[in-house]
Amino acid sequence: MTVPVSWYLLLAAALFAIGVFGALTRRSGIAIFLSIELMLNAANLVLAAYARLLGERSGQMVVFFALAVAAAEAAVGLALFIAVFRLRKTIDIDRINLMRW
Amino acid sequence: MSPQTLAMLAKVGLWVFFLLQVAPVMLWLERRAPAFMQDRLGPNRVGPLGLLQGIADAVKFIFKEDVNPSGADRGLYLLAPMLALVPAMTTFLVLPFGPTVEIGGHRTSLVVIDSDAGILLFLSLASLGVYSLVLAGWASNNKWSLLGSIRASAQMISYELALTTTVVCALIPAGSMNLTDVVDYQREGLWQFVTQPLGFLVFLVAAFAETNRLPFDLPEAESELVAGYHTEYGSMRFAMFFMGEYMSMTTLSALGMTLYFGGWSLPWLDFSQFTGLVQALLGFTILVLKVGLALFFFIWVRWTFPRFRYDQLMRLGWKVLLPLAVLQLVVTAAMTVGGLL
Amino acid sequence: MELAAFAFFALLALGSAIVVVGHRNPVYSTMSLVVALLATAGLFVLLGSPFLAVLQVLLYTGAIVVLFLFVIMLLNVGRERPAAGRGTMQTWVAGVGALVFFGAMARLIWESYGEAEAPRLTEEFVATRGLAELLFTTYLLPFEIIGLLLLVAVVAASWVARRPTPDEEEEAP
């Protein structure tokens, strides 16, 4: 019994929801970053599911590019964390309020 | 049990059998070969010529006491050695050891997974190997192993780049990511290490780095970090690391042989004259012999080159190997498009 | 058989996702992220794009998450303290928000697709060749831009995370 595509979408939605919850609740910067990667991953899943549903390869292309972007984003993000750590000796974002004068 | 699954099981069995034998043989070879190089005898007490040394060590590992360092993160501490085996036990799936043969009335290709994204599977599984080192270093809660694991992860990621690029160069003339096509290509034409010497050289160095073999064994550099990431590991878990390392060495050298030395084929030997089963076994043994040579070469290199400093390691990885690999990529692509290859 | 595989990977993904979000120890959550990514890679295979699955494993788990681990170790991130007073309120809000989001999306998806069966997998759909052609024809420009993007990211990352030279030392607060 082939699996209807909507199940994949539901799964992706669930993953995304969990990712969002994680991003909003976790206190440590890295944990938030992980949740964001999770959300990204859910998005890729949706794209792949649609590619399959519509028989269109371009969906997969977008996932390909999304991966590259995720890599770039992770690199820069982690670099930022290192810089912040060097500055504030902590990764706990509740204590980092650089965005406030 | 459909014939396909049966064939697949047979192939997997063949590979696993070979891989499990590698560790003890290497144990022995690892001690004897350098001994002869350094004009000394090496282990010869256990069994004739010390051949049973492997089994002795294995028994030793089994009975040693499992020391669990306090403060270690038990979960990860136990997980790390298992992860070491993951890449080793899975990367052989895409390595061909023979043409598609007719055994028992069924045509099967002599490779476990014959997918056209084969090499990628190999590489991705290989890249998982990093985790065992990283987790080991982190979980054993001591500075030396932590430093070892950080170095390991940095080294693995950097050299993976060079490795992947050279592998891509090797695939371009064959025009496919399926290793059987690569071997078929080499059977008709020249072996790849002749047409892409630079590619082969970079692959070789990167392979050493991937498996943390001597010139690049900073992660467990005895002189500096006691035993690097597996300082805290005792008996059986240490044995797992050990086996993991040897297996990844074997699979990597098998990949090397497949890409650059014609894999299971010999230029003068025409396989069609044998029956299916014989072809399979013959192909496999040729591959095993080639891998053996490679492993010997590993050991040989181990006792000839001094260890790299960390910054030299990084500089070599990023500023020397990667550019050469890209150069090779460009050259090969140009020659392929130009119709030379 | 496909259903079983899907169920396995789906549950695996959800479970590890929850661990990623739930666990206090950063290394544990990272490792569970690896598991989640591998599960997703499995799902990619089921969705008929092995190339993506392999790429995901090679790229994501092989490099990016290792980078994460690298940074976690470098910064020696300890266990996370439970959220402070105001945090709990935010936790509740986020929780409810996520649930509402999932509910809405579920309703949306279920309404629009319901039981729609995916078309049968064709050999041509699965082959990497099709993807390669697509990549270097219609998506050539994005491909080049991605290259540029990665370059920029590398330069940025290295600049941001550099060790400040002595003269910059005292400027930092």
Place this chain on the structure above:
Amino acid sequence: MSALDLFWLVPALPLAGAAINGLLLRNSQKPLVTAVGVGLPGLSLLVALAALVEWSASVRPAAYEQVLWAWTAGPAAFDVGFRLDALSAVMLFVVTFVGFWIHVYSVGYMGHDAGYRRYFAYLNLFMGAMLLLILGNNYLVLFVGWEGVGLCSYLLIGYYFEEAFPPYAGKKAFIVNRIGDFGFLLGLFAIWSTWGTLHFGQLGEKILADPAVAHRPFALGLSTAAFIALFLFVGATGKSAQIPLFVWLPDAMAGPTPVSALIHAATMVTAGVYMVVRTNVIYQLAPEISTVVAVVGAATAIFAATIGIAQNDIKKVLAYSTVSQLGYMFLAAGVGAYKAAIFHLGTHAFFKACLFLGSGSVIHAMGGEQDIRKMGGLRKHLPATYATFAISTLAIAGIPGLAGFFSKDEILGATFLAHVPAARLLWGVGLLTAALTACYMSRLVFLTFFGDFRGSHEQEHHLHESPRVMTLPLWVLAVGAIVSGWIGIPSGMWEAFGAHDRDWLGHFLAPVVAVIPGHEAGEHHASQALELALIGASIAAAVVGIYLAARLWLRRGLEADASFAARAPRLQKLLEEKYRVDELYDRIVVRPIAKLARICWKVIDELVIDGGLNVAAFLTEITGDLGRFTTTGNVRNYALYFFAGVMLLLWWMVL
């Protein structure tokens, strides 16, 4: 280079004098100031006389026009020019002659005053403005003069600006005049919008060409002519202090006496009469408005006369007498006897100026004291002042032979015979006012000059006759008061005595009064007997007035006032407080406006505008505060806002 070509010098010289005194000279150069201040008006008088002589010799009776420059171009083209015709000739002579002698008198009176230079600058400016008013060839120049004199009256009333009352009186005069000017302007706009020109000559021709236009309804239910006449008259009442807008004239006495003499007796106040007579064409086309003019004139006359009796300030008595005499002039104009109005204007200028200057020298002698109850028996100390004052009093009372008798009698005669409704009633009122005038003027003379001195000993010691520079103008004006009557002896009187009609002034002014076909006012000739009866009645009124005053105030002095007050205290108080008109205006006009202003201030300005502003500021503060609340700096909050945004978007997309 005939005098007529230099005609523009007449107004220019005084204006130049004002400029020189005001801007160039300094207080220390007193002789120079006097030379300029008096000399230039004198020169202007000579030029005026020369121009009059040459005009009457050559061009008369046609009007001589001298256009100086085109003031505005385009459709509403006005040019600045002067016009010399019979009417402006008489006015010119009166203004320049009386004005000049008052300047001479001022030299003495203001001699040791600190602001001497400023005084003469204002006085010259006034002369210039007045001449502009009477010589202008169109209503705009007239209006410039009109405003000029208003300004000068304000400046001169408020001359003693250190003290509290004069500036207030100045302001009051100016504001009341402005209210009148408002009406005047509406009249001018109406004229211009109907006939498109304000030039006297052209206007006259256009109206006569098609009189029907004037009867077309214009606004407020009035025909065009009626509308214009009414509103011009409103301007006249403001300027010439008639019933509704007369309150400023008594207070104007706060200015120096020569000023009162010049402005509030001889010239400025007569501007209203001159303007009415100048536009007699329109008044003849609006008979009902003429009646209104007559009635208002008569009412003002009797009203002011009654107040005059109860006043104890010498200048206040004269002020109310002026208001009353002006009432006479408007009565004359209202019934259509324009020649009589101008004739009375001329004679009144002479004897009223002489009276004011006389009171000036009395005040000067008494060291500033103005209350007649503290005077008495000044006959011996100020013989010249007494003589001229007595002559002028007899003139104003209407004793035959003197100026007042002839002009007032002509007005009463004309009123009696006029076709105006209730003409007999108006005549009666006029006769009674004549008696009252005689009565209060003689009361004034008896209380001031007869009886024994009631002032302080030190004042008595100080009493001295004014210097020649002050008594000379008094004598000149006194002679003028006598002679000016003879030139205009009404034709009715000549017929009454069967003599040949030698009414020189009547024939002189005839061309000015436009004769509208079908409206010939035409003096229908009463029988000789009726004429004689009328003359007799007016003589009787004068004699009764004087006899009554003599019996009361000559024999019993101040005690007469006391007994009168005892017998009718309420009436006495009412008269003394000038019928409480000021308080009335205060309550009707000033207070409501003040209340309205307060409302505008408190409600509209503070509540609405400021309030609105404050509310806006408050809102921004609140939203700002709200906004501040969101910038916690906590990264997780920001992430939450992100997510909230997504949810909103989702909600918006889905629904």
